[in-house]
Amino acid sequence: MNLGYLASQLFQTLLAVLLAPLVLGWVNQCRAWLQNRSGPGLVQPYRVIAKLFRKDAVVAHNASWLFRFTPYAVFGCMVLAVSIVPLLATDLPFSPAADVIALVGLLALARVWMALAAMDVGTAFGSLGARREMFVASLAEPALLMVFFTPALISQSTALTTIVETLAHRELTLYPSLAFAAVAFVMLLLAENARIPVDNPATHLELTMIHEALILEYSARHLALLEWAHALKLMTYAGIGIALFLPWGIAAAGQWGAMPLAVVVLLAKLLVGGAALAVLETISAKMRIFRVPEFLGMAFLLAVLGMLTRLLLGSAG
Amino acid sequence: MTLPVTHQLINLMACLLLLIAFAMVSQRRILRLIYLFALQGLVLSVNTAVVAFATHQPHLYFSAALTLGLKVVALPWLLHRLIDRLNIRWDVETLINIPTTMLVGILLVIVAFNLALPISQLAGTITRSSLGMAMASVLLSFLMMITRRKAVPQVIGFLAMENGLFFAATSATYGMPMVVELGIALDVLVGAFIFGIFFFQIRETFDSLDIHHLEKLKEKT
Numbered sequence: 322m323n324l325g326y327l328a329s330q331l332f333q334t335l336l337a338v339l340l341a342p343l344v345l346g347w348v349n350q351c352r353a354w355l356q357n358r359s360g361p362g363l364v365q366p367y368r369v370i371a372k373l374f375r376k377d378a379v380v381a382h383n384a385s386w387l388f389r390f391t392p393y394a395v396f397g398c399m400v401l402a403v404s405i406v407p408l409l410a411t412d413l414p415f416s417p418a419a420d421v422i423a424l425v426g427l428l429a430l431a432r433v434w435m436a437l438a439a440m441d442v443g444t445a446f447g448s449l450g451a452r453r454e455m456f457v458a459s460l461a462e463p464a465l466l467m468v469f470f471t472p473a474l475i476s477q478s479t480a481l482t483t484i485v486e487t488l489a490h491r492e493l494t495l496y497p498s499l500a501f502a503a504v505a506f507v508m509l510l511l512a513e514n515a516r517i518p519v520d521n522p523a524t525h526l527e528l529t530m531i532h533e534a535l536i537l538e539y540s541a542r543h544l545a546l547l548e549w550a551h552a553l554k555l556m557t558y559a560g561i562g563i564a565l566f567l568p569w570g571i572a573a574a575g576q577w578g579a580m581p582l583a584v585v586v587l588l589a590k591l592l593v594g595g596a597a598l599a600v601l602e603t604i605s606a607k608m609r610i611f612r613v614p615e616f617l618g619m620a621f622l623l624a625v626l627g628m629l630t631r632l633l634l635g636s637a638g
Numbered sequence: 639m640t641l642p643v644t645h646q647l648i649n650l651m652a653c654l655l656l657l658i659a660f661a662m663v664s665q666r667r668i669l670r671l672i673y674l675f676a677l678q679g680l681v682l683s684v685n686t687a688v689v690a691f692a693t694h695q696p697h698l699y700f701s702a703a704l705t706l707g708l709k710v711v712a713l714p715w716l717l718h719r720l721i722d723r724l725n726i727r728w729d730v731e732t733l734i735n736i737p738t739t740m741l742v743g744i745l746l747v748i749v750a751f752n753l754a755l756p757i758s759q760l761a762g763t764i765t766r767s768s769l770g771m772a773m774a775s776v777l778l779s780f781l782m783m784i785t786r787r788k789a790v791p792q793v794i795g796f797l798a799m800e801n802g803l804f805f806a807a808t809s810a811t812y813g814m815p816m817v818v819e820l821g822i823a824l825d826v827l828v829g830a831f832i833f834g835i836f837f838f839q840i841r842e843t844f845d846s847l848d849i850h851h852l853e854k855l856k857e858k859t
Contacts, residue, residue, distance in 0.1 A: 494646060495643075495646040495647065495649070495650050497646075497649045497650045497652065497653035497654075498653065500650065500653050500654065500657060501653065501657060504657065614737065615664075615736055615737055618737045618740065619664055619740060622660070622740050622741070622743070622744055623657075623660065625744060626656070626657075626660065626744065626747060629744075629747060629748065629751060630653055630656075630771075632751075633751045633754075633755070633767070633770050633771075634649055634767050
């Protein structure tokens with residue numbers, strides 16, 4: 322029985338890690354289609370990562386061990402984060418160890434590493450990117466926690482697996498309060514994954530960039546790991562979104578027969594979600610950096626509103 | 639304890655109404671404000687139809703159709719034409735900055751929820767729990783009217799407030815008598831027409847739609 326749990330965990334983590342660049346590729350492809358371009362193809366992120374792994378790494382003279390170690394730490398954090406999120410099944414041995422609050426902590430840990438490494442070399446772009454990243458994160462993180470509290474109130478638990486069990490495997494109920502949380506979550510997903518209204522993922526040399534400024538000094542395998550970690554972060558957020566707001570189809574504990582169906586359902590959800598993300602990015606324009614607090618403040622307030630609604634409507638909310 | 643599906647739908651619509659009211663408070667562009675207003679009308683209309691289905695009150699279907707025609711098609715179209723002719727598509731100036739407005743909005747929502755709680759416990763209708771939401775969206779629209787400087791967003795705020803009131807009426811008492819509803823619908827339509835005429839008058843007199851100019855009573859000598 323224990324081995325079965327471990328196998329399910331391993332399978333899910335492996336699938337998520339291997340699938341993550343494909344999700345990023347799909348979003349980029351959809352964006353290209355929407356902009357009347359033919360696009361680089363679905364497997365482009367894999368090609369980039371493979372190319373980067375083959376190259377020789379160049380590191381600045383004054384870089385410390387922190388700079389070299391960061392890609393591994395960030396990648397590790399992201400793999401752990403994606404293992405906590407129930408993508409396919411709810412019987413995950415990792416899940417009792419870490420609830421959503423620990424998950425937010427993990428994401429914050431990865432962010433701190435990245436920011437420190439960007440400041441380590443001492444270039445202007447690095448520290449600028451690090452400051453901006455921290456600025457966005459300091460606003461996004463409390464909002465993310467508030468988003469988690471609404472489903473946590475509904476299911477009386479902060480563990481993601483319990484939330485999925487409550488929402489997906491009991492009698493179907495519409496929770497209006499989750500509508501607020503979902504809108505807030507989408508706004509946070511855009512901000513945290515360096516998507517368009519907050520940051521432009523397609524730029525490499527621009528004064529307004531945030532994420533790209535952080536990893537500007539990296540090359541070869543370090544860069545490959547960071548790019549992969551970036552894709553994994555998007556995957557983690559997609560997983561959280563699916564687990565909180567569209568949990569139907571995730572296999573219940575001990576149901577091995579439901580696993581193949583769960584894989585198909587997950588792929589379908591990612592397909593639709595990625596296309597929706599591309600549409601959202603295409604119809605919105607990048608905002609000024611000083612509008613970001615307003616954007617994230619709105620997300621925070623919507624999350625609070627979700628909790629209030631839950632309290633007002635009681636069991637119906 | 640789980641509620642019937644229609645009841646859950648009504649609650650969901652109430653939440654959507656509140657969500658749109660919040661989006662309107664935080665919106666800077668007039669054009670999007672009008673789209674949001676149309677969306678709010680659509681939610682209202684669907685909600686009225688659901689209430690009609692749940693409570694077997696056929697006259698509410700008529701009211702839903704009226705809402706659909708008036709608030710989703712006619713009024714947005716009218717407003718759209720108006721801003722096209724006035725050539726004001728872009729920014730909306732606010733008196734207080736938007737984050738502060740939204741903080742005030744959250745406070746209003748808390749006040750409304752607290753006010754509605756004892757009332758809805760007394761009520762026996764199946765839609766009673768959405769009364770707080772309706773009240774909150776009325777207050778939010780009111781807030782929008784207060785904090786906007788230009789005339790067009792204020793009018794949209796007024797119309798959104800009417801949406802909230804209509805929702806409150808549906809959720810508290812299963813809708814008003816037909817005569818009252820027709821009268822209100824006509825009033826809103828006529829009101830929008832008169833506002834339209836006012837806009838042109840204000841702009842002709844002051845060369846701007848900023849209602850601050852209306853505070854001065856005397857003409858310059």
